[in-house]
Amino acid sequence: MTMTTLATIALFASLTAAAQEPTPPKPAPGAAKPTVTLRAAGSDLLLEPMQALAEAYGKLVPTVGIAVHGGGSSVGVAGMKDGSVQLAFTTRQLKPEELAAIRARGFEPIEQVLGYESLAIIVHEDNPIPSLTMAQLTALWSAAAKAPDWAQLGVKLSDGATDVALCGPPTNAGLQATFASLRLAPGGQLRDSVRAPGNSKDVRDFVAKTPNALGYVLAAYADDRVRIVPIAVKPDSKPVLPTATDGSYPLQRASYLYFHDDVAGTAKAFAAWLTKPAAAAVLTKHGIQPKPQR
Numbered sequence: 001m002t003m004t005t006l007a008t009i010a011l012f013a014s015l016t017a018a019a020q021e022p023t024p025p026k027p028a029p030g031a032a033k034p035t036v037t038l039r040a041a042g043s044d045l046l047l048e049p050m051q052a053l054a055e056a057y058g059k060l061v062p063t064v065g066i067a068v069h070g071g072g073s074s075v076g077v078a079g080m081k082d083g084s085v086q087l088a089f090t091t092r093q094l095k096p097e098e099l100a101a102i103r104a105r106g107f108e109p110i111e112q113v114l115g116y117e118s119l120a121i122i123v124h125e126d127n128p129i130p131s132l133t134m135a136q137l138t139a140l141w142s143a144a145a146k147a148p149d150w151a152q153l154g155v156k157l158s159d160g161a162t163d164v165a166l167c168g169p170p171t172n173a174g175l176q177a178t179f180a181s182l183r184l185a186p187g188g189q190l191r192d193s194v195r196a197p198g199n200s201k202d203v204r205d206f207v208a209k210t211p212n213a214l215g216y217v218l219a220a221y222a223d224d225r226v227r228i229v230p231i232a233v234k235p236d237s238k239p240v241l242p243t244a245t246d247g248s249y250p251l252q253r254a255s256y257l258y259f260h261d262d263v264a265g266t267a268k269a270f271a272a273w274l275t276k277p278a279a280a281a282v283l284t285k286h287g288i289q290p291k292p293q294r
Helices: 003-020 044-060 075-083 096-103 134-141 174-183 202-209 266-273 277-285
Strands: 035-043 065-067 089-090 110-124 165-167 213-218 226-228 253-258
Touching: 003 253, 035 044, 035 266, 044 065, 044 089, 044 266, 044 277, 065 266, 075 089, 075 096, 075 253, 110 174, 110 202, 110 266, 110 277, 134 174, 165 202, 174 253, 202 213, 202 226, 253 266
Parallel strands: 035 065, 035 089, 165 213
Antiparallel strands: 089 253, 110 213, 110 226, 110 253
């Protein structure tokens, strides 16, 4: 076989193989590819809304991609410390030592309130309790108080149960720490007997099938399978529900975004968009009450 014949066979084989390869899809006319990628990390409780915000912003500004990762507020803060992220989303404010560590890298972390999440106190749909005060919540969940009893709250359950089956998220969940900080005095501890079925969805499902249960969840997870208990700040205060928008509901926490900007202002532009109606709609859909804009 001649060298010419061998070359012809090799060329034919390569053309045949190429014909079998799938043709790469062509980009849509006028579609832009991300030329800048922002890295974001933070609280798992905010991961889903942040991913939705990043997707919505990418459709509006296709030249900017936002890679979002969870792991906890501390992961986002650590990323800002070592410069691996430009955006940190947290369920708490940065501590003074964290601010100092970030500033030591030569930039100022800018704080922005994303919005507010409310915690809902929920009971079984047949539970007749009309409301609770903050003092009663402290007595129910404080490790220093006596074991809770429905009779102490003036409630008689149809199945005759008297003990209160308290439940909340696992001890390693940021939501539990938030609940303790909102409800208990600084340094207060939750009682050890609190049941911890899992996340807000698991807690809701547990309460829905347990007549003597009382739990707390992110308000967005409280559906018609459970009853939301109105909360009064003081015994003589009017009980309010998590849907209150006037700041009167006591079990509410802020969610934060921290960012440092580049020369092009990419992170700052994204942060500014988060205050717009389109971003507010995404936050609301995920159970976060946007910060009112003046």
